[in-house]
Amino acid sequence: MFADEFMRNAYLAGTFVALACGAIGWFVVLRAQVFAGDALSHVAFAGALGAAAIGIDIRLGLFAATLVVGAGLGGLGERARADDVVIGTVFAWILGLGALFLSIFVSGSSGGDGTAAVRVLFGSILGLSGGDAWLAAAVAVAACLALAAIARPLLLSSLDPEVARGLGVPVRALGIGFFLILGAVAAEATQAVGALLLLGLLAAPGGAARLLTDRPWLGLGLSAAIAVGSMWLGLFLSYEIASLPAGTAVIGVATAAFLLAALRDRVRTSPQLLRQTANAPGGAVPGATIGT
């Protein structure tokens, strides 16, 4: 499998993008901001189309759009966390802008029939060049480092903003910083896995890790491990099964991990079974075997 250069590039970019998505996704789930993450991935789509419509580098449009909207959502602070309605309203309009850019782009380039839009929507992890793959990996590593730098105060301000504020933690600035990191990852992951499938790597590993453990750092690691594992297994499956698209395979594995985690959670918390297994030592972790 690694004899093919495109697979090596896919694994290189995929591993680091998944690592970043998994780590950030854990915080996204903890802060109940999956909808905001989803909105950012669609914003990336509109940004890319806007850049295509006015004829500049698509990547520039991606980053500009996600960073600006990310900062805006973060700036709404506490209200953004509580109010999915505001996010939904803003984001419906940005989709409308995407429709406008698409129509300008399609009518501008006579041959264009929306294939660029499709490429942005679903990514092309198997079509990355060596340079693209290294760039994706570099952005993802930078995002991970930035996240690591603010992880401790971010965790405190996510779990209990009141206490964090009382201790002098800049809760609002952290929220904006977190959204900027999320925006950068969303823009970059759009290149690799596509705007729509990015959501799966944000939501599923974080959700699974949250169901598996309450311990924060273990959960963070588990989430990143599940994301990377899903990426590896998904890429392998799509290489072996010709008709299976890479994005579908990756999301499928991540969803399976989430379902197993939810199943384990349900079994563990259901009262009768809880009594039966009360004396048993902490059992195997189904999601983790998928993840690693």
Add this chain to the structure above:
Amino acid sequence: MSVAGPHPSWDLVADWEQLTAYPFMVQALEAGAIVAVMAGAIGWFMVLRRQTFAGHTLAMISFPGAAAATLAAIPIAFGYFGACGLGALALAAVGREGSGGRAGESAAIGTVQAFALGLGFLFVGLYGGQLAGLEALLFGTFLGITEGQVVTLLCIAVITLLVLAALARPLFYASVDGAVARAGGVPTRFLGVAFLLLLGMAVAATSEIVGALLVFALLVTPAATAQLITARPVRGLLLSVVFAFAVTWLGLGIAYFSPYPVGFWVTSLSFGLYVLTRLCPLSPRGRQRTEAPPAVA
């Protein structure tokens, strides 16, 4: 814009005659009105229940449904209804009463949506990569609506609104305060599932015609605007329906005279209305001032 294209004038009657000169525009206006009334009413409850993410997910789920129907060579409407129905049940299964409160719910909805989109991508791939309809699927065209489709849409809208009217009172209590409603014997869990199914049906009926994007915009923005203006249920519902209807017809009218798509105009008009409402004194502070006297009396 070409010389032969329609030209707007300040004579509104002449504009209206231009607008309705072609049957396809008349049908688009009819379908738009039906969709707007249905989306305005259901959207008001969706916003009240803070289920925006679920609504967006249902709108997105129509994509794999359409792709699956194309692959299986069955009428595409079956794909829409099947996918949105299944999606509503899946969301209900992972939803509110599920594990982990708000954080767990949002992760679960996100996973459902991502998986559904992944499936859609797989179906499209299996079909042979013909993605010609994707743009129409997401953004809708409003054009080429047949008279039969308008009648079907009207039937579905009437059924949906009747069911919603029957559920409205208990659904309102369950949405505003679930714990109290449950204590009062209101079957909140059943209502939650029923509402998601209703939302799914409404989305499925409208996706095919107006696209996933516009459905979501009509569900969320007019309702959010109405709830900024008033907290009273009947007045809010009416306002939401009126706003949805107004932005749809205005959007269709402007789009007819401009080279840009309907989706852009409708979302921009409704977003502009929302921002205006947020900024001007119709929002809560002003409301408190105007409603204070009756509360005292």
